[in-house]
Amino acid sequence: MPMVKIAVLSFLTGDCQQGFQQVRLENRDDNQRLLGAFMGKLPPAPHIPELYTTWQSRYRLMGSRFRELEKKPGVITNFSSRDLEINSDALKQQLNDWLKSPDFFPVMQGLLMKVRQDEEVRVIVQTEDSHLRRLPWHLWEFYDHYLNAEVALSSPVFQQSNSPKTRNKVRILAIIGDSTGINLERDQRELEEKLPEAEIVFVREPEKEKVFEVIWDWRGWDILFFAGHSISEPDATTGKLFIKDGKSLEIGDLKLTLRKAIARGLKLAIFNSCDGLGIAKQLADLNMPQVIVMREPVPDMVAQEFLKFFLEAFARGESLYLAVREARERLESVQHEFPCATWLPVICQNPAEEPVSWRELCKKIETDEEQSSEQHYSATLRFIGDRIAGKSTYLASLVRWPNSDPSTSPVQTVTPINDDAKELFRAAKNILEQGDSLPPTYYDCCDQQDYFIQIVLKKQFPSKSFKQTIINQLITMNINCKEYMGELFNYLLDDSSSIFVEEHLQDCLIADGLLLLIDYFNSKDDEYAISLDILIRGITRLEVTPKKRRIAFIFTKCDLPELWLNRTYPRKLASTRFPQVYKRLESLQQLGSYTVDYFTTSSFGMIGTQFLEPNSIFDYNNQYFSVLKDPKYWKPFGLVSPIFWLCTGNRYHELDIT
Ligand SMILES: Nc1nc2c(ncn2[C@@H]2O[C@H](COP(=O)(O)OP(=O)(O)OP(=O)(O)O)[C@@H](O)[C@H]2O)c(=O)[nH]1
Numbered sequence: 001m002p003m004v005k006i007a008v009l010s011f012l013t014g015d016c017q018q019g020f021q022q023v024r025l026e027n028r029d030d031n032q033r034l035l036g037a038f039m040g041k042l043p044p045a046p047h048i049p050e051l052y053t054t055w056q057s058r059y060r061l062m063g064s065r066f067r068e069l070e071k072k073p074g075v076i077t078n079f080s081s082r083d084l085e086i087n088s089d090a091l092k093q094q095l096n097d098w099l100k101s102p103d104f105f106p107v108m109q110g111l112l113m114k115v116r117q118d119e120e121v122r123v124i125v126q127t128e129d130s131h132l133r134r135l136p137w138h139l140w141e142f143y144d145h146y147l148n149a150e151v152a153l154s155s156p157v158f159q160q161s162n163s164p165k166t167r168n169k170v171r172i173l174a175i176i177g178d179s180t181g182i183n184l185e186r187d188q189r190e191l192e193e194k195l196p197e198a199e200i201v202f203v204r205e206p207e208k209e210k211v212f213e214v215i216w217d218w219r220g221w222d223i224l225f226f227a228g229h230s231i232s233e234p235d236a237t238t239g240k241l242f243i244k245d246g247k248s249l250e251i252g253d254l255k256l257t258l259r260k261a262i263a264r265g266l267k268l269a270i271f272n273s274c275d276g277l278g279i280a281k282q283l284a285d286l287n288m289p290q291v292i293v294m295r296e297p298v299p300d301m302v303a304q305e306f307l308k309f310f311l312e313a314f315a316r317g318e319s320l321y322l323a324v325r326e327a328r329e330r331l332e333s334v335q336h337e338f339p340c341a342t343w344l345p346v347i348c349q350n351p352a353e354e355p356v357s358w359r360e361l362c363k364k365i366e367t368d369e370e371q372s373s374e375q376h377y378s379a380t381l382r383f384i385g386d387r388i389a390g391k392s393t394y395l396a397s398l399v400r401w402p403n404s405d406p407s408t409s410p411v412q413t414v415t416p417i418n419d420d421a422k423e424l425f426r427a428a429k430n431i432l433e434q435g436d437s438l439p440p441t442y443y444d445c446c447d448q449q450d451y452f453i454q455i456v457l458k459k460q461f462p463s464k465s466f467k468q469t470i471i472n473q474l475i476t477m478n479i480n481c482k483e484y485m486g487e488l489f490n491y492l493l494d495d496s497s498s499i500f501v502e503e504h505l506q507d508c509l510i511a512d513g514l515l516l517l518i519d520y521f522n523s524k525d526d527e528y529a530i531s532l533d534i535l536i537r538g539i540t541r542l543e544v545t546p547k548k549r550r551i552a553f554i555f556t557k558c559d560l561p562e563l564w565l566n567r568t569y570p571r572k573l574a575s576t577r578f579p580q581v582y583k584r585l586e587s588l589q590q591l592g593s594y595t596v597d598y599f600t601t602s603s604f605g606m607i608g609t610q611f612l613e614p615n616s617i618f619d620y621n622n623q624y625f626s627v628l629k630d631p632k633y634w635k636p637f638g639l640v641s642p643i644f645w646l647c648t649g650n651r652y653h654e655l656d657i658t
C-alpha cells in the first residue's frame with residue numbers, strides 16, 4: 001500500500017490585511033503519528049482577496065445554468081471568458097508569489113522534506129478566515145509536482161464524531177431537491193450505476209418535515225448526498241438547500257437531526273450543488289467527518305460530470321482525496337465551455353476522522369456474508385417510567401452484567417459501546433457495586449445521555465421458546481437507549497403542550513420500542529393510564545408515516561417477595577395491579593399499530609442457595625430507595641428479555657430467568 005502523509009497547515013493568527021504572523025505546519029503519517037512541526041509567517045496580502053472578489057464577480061456572470069436559485073448581484077455586467085482567464089492567471093500568480101515569501105520558507109521546506117512525490121499527501125488548510133477558505137488552493141505549484149496530493153479545508157476546532165458502526169450494508173440517502181431549470185436525473189443514474197452494492201434511498205423534492213424524518217432514520221446512513229440548488233452566505237458561514245418549489249431549508253435548522261445522523265455513523269456528505277462552503281462550515285461545527293462541496297456556483301453540466309468522475313474513481317478503490325483530485329482534473333474536459341470548472345469541488349475534513357474509502361465501507365458486506373450464521377438486530381429504545389421506577393439502575397445493571405452463569409444464561413456479552421454507556425458501566429461499578437443508589441436522572445435538552453449498547457447471545461444455546469430446540473445462530477443486538485425523566489408522566493397530564501413534552505414526542509418518533517418501567521408498589525394506575533394515552537396520541541399526531549412499535553410493560557424490583565413469587569405471571573400482575581394501564585395497552589394492541597408484552601425483572605436479583613432472599617436492602621436514608629445487599633452475588637434477572645422481544649418480536653423464555 002502506498003504511504004499516506006498528512007500535512008496540516010494552520011493559520012493561527014492574522015488575516016490577509018495584516019498578514020499571518022503564525023503559520024504552523026504539522027506533518028503526520030496515516031497513523032496520526034507526528035513526524036515534524038514547522039513555523040512560518042506570511043506577509044500582508046490584501047490584493048489577494050480583492051483579486052478573488054473580482055474573479056468571483058466575473059465567474060458568476062457566466063450565465064450558465066447554475067445549481068443556485070438566488071443569484072448574487074455581480075459588479076460587472078457582461079461575461080467574458082478572456083477576462084476571467086486573465087483574472088485566474090493573476091490570482092494563481094499572486095497566490096504562488098505569496099507562498100514563496102521568505103518567512104514562509106521554513107514551512108515550505110518542512111513540507112517538502114517530509115513527503116515523497118509518489119506518496120498520497122492530504123494537505124489540510126486549517127482556518128476560520130473566510131478569504132483563505134475561498135482561495136483556490138489547488139493552484140499552489142506544490143500540486144504540479146506532487147500528483148497524489150489534494151487539499152482539504154478544516155475548521156481549527158473539531159473532535160472525533162465517535163460513532164459506532166452498526167450497519168452491514170452501505171446506506172446512502174440521496175436527497176434530490178428542487179430541480180427548477182436543471183437536470184438531476186443524471187445524478188440519480190450515476191449513483192445507481194456506479195454504486196450497485198449500496199442501499200440507496202432516493203427522496204425527491206421532499207417537504208421539509210420529510211427531510212428531518214429521513215435523515216433521522218434509526219438505521220443511520222453512511223453517505224448523505226444532495227443534488228439541487230443551494231447557496232451560502234457571502235462569508236461562507238451558513239448555507240441553505242432548496243428542496244421543493246423554491247422552498248429552502250437552512251442547514252442550521254437541521255442541526256440536531258444531522259448530529260444524530262453523524263452519531264449513527266454518517267461519514268461523508270456530498271453536496272452536488274452551488275456555493276457550498278457555508279454548508280460545509282456548519283457541518284464541520286457538528287464534527288461531520290468529511291464533506292465535499294462546490295466552492296462557487298456550479299453549472300449543471302459540471303456537477304453531473306463531477307459526480308460521474310468522482311464515483312468512478314471512488315468505487316474503483318481510490319482514496320477520497322485521490323478520487324476528488326482525479327474528478328476535479330477530469331473536469332478539464334468541460335473547461336472550454338465552463339471556465340474554472342476544475343476549481344470547484346473541495347473536500348472539508350474533520351482532522352480527527354480517518355477519510356472514508358469505498359473499500360472500508362463495503363468491508364462490512366463481505367463480513368456479513370462470511371458470517372451468515374449470525375443475525376443482527378438494531379433498535380432505538382426509550383425507557384419511560386415514573387421517578388424511582390428503577391430506569392437508571394436497569395440500564396447500569398445491564399451494561400455491567402455481573403456474575404452471569406454461562407450454563408443457564410443465553411447471554412454471551414453485554415458491551416457498552418459509546419462514552420455515555422461506558423460512563424454508565426463505571427457508575428455501576430463505583431456506585432451500585434459499592435452499595436449506593438444512583439442519583440436521580442434530570443433532563444438536559446443539550447446533553448441527554450444516549451447509550452449505545454451491544455448484546456450478543458450465544459450460539460447453540462438450548463431453548464424451549466423456539467420451534468428448534470437449539471438456537472444455532474449468534475445473535476447480536478445493537479441498541480440505542482435513552483432514559484426519559486420521571487416527571488414526563490406529570491407533564492403529559494398537566495402541560496402536554498410544553499416544549500419538554502414536544503421534544504420527547506419528537507424523540508419518540510424514532511423509537512422502535514418503549515420500555516414502560518413500573519414499580520409495583522407505586523399505585524398510580526389512573527394517572528399512568530391517562531399519561532400513556534396522551535403520549536400515544538401525541539406520537540400519532542406528529543408522525544408523518546405511521547410506524548409499528550412495541551411496548552414492553554416491565555415490573556422492576558421483582559426481587560421483592562410479593563413480586564418474586566409471582567414473577568412468572570407478569571400479565572396477570574399488570575391486569576390486577578394496573579387495570580387501567582393494562583386496558584389501554586390491550587386496546588392499543590387491538591388497533592394494530594402497537595404490540596405489547598409483559599415482563600418481570602430485577603436489577604439486583606436474589607441471594608442464597610436453599611432459601612432465596614432479595615439481594616437488596618432498603619436504604620436507611622430514604623424508604624423508597626434500596627441498595628444491593630451483597631455486591632459479590634449481584635446477579636440481575638430478566639433485563640435482556642424485553643430487549644430481545646423489542647428487537648425481534650420473539651419471546652425467549654430462558655432470558656426471563658437469567
Ligand atoms: N430492590 C430493588 N431496588 C431497585 C431495583 N432497581 C432499582 N432499585 C432502587 O430503586 C431506586 C430508584 O432507582 P433508579 O434506577 O434511580 O430509578 P429511576 O427510575 O432512574 O429514577 P429517576 O432517575 O429519579 O427517575 C434506587 O434506590 C434503586 O437502588 C431492583 O431491581 N430491586
Ligand SMILES: [Mg+2]
Pocket residue numbers: 391392393439440441483
Ligand atoms: Mg434515573
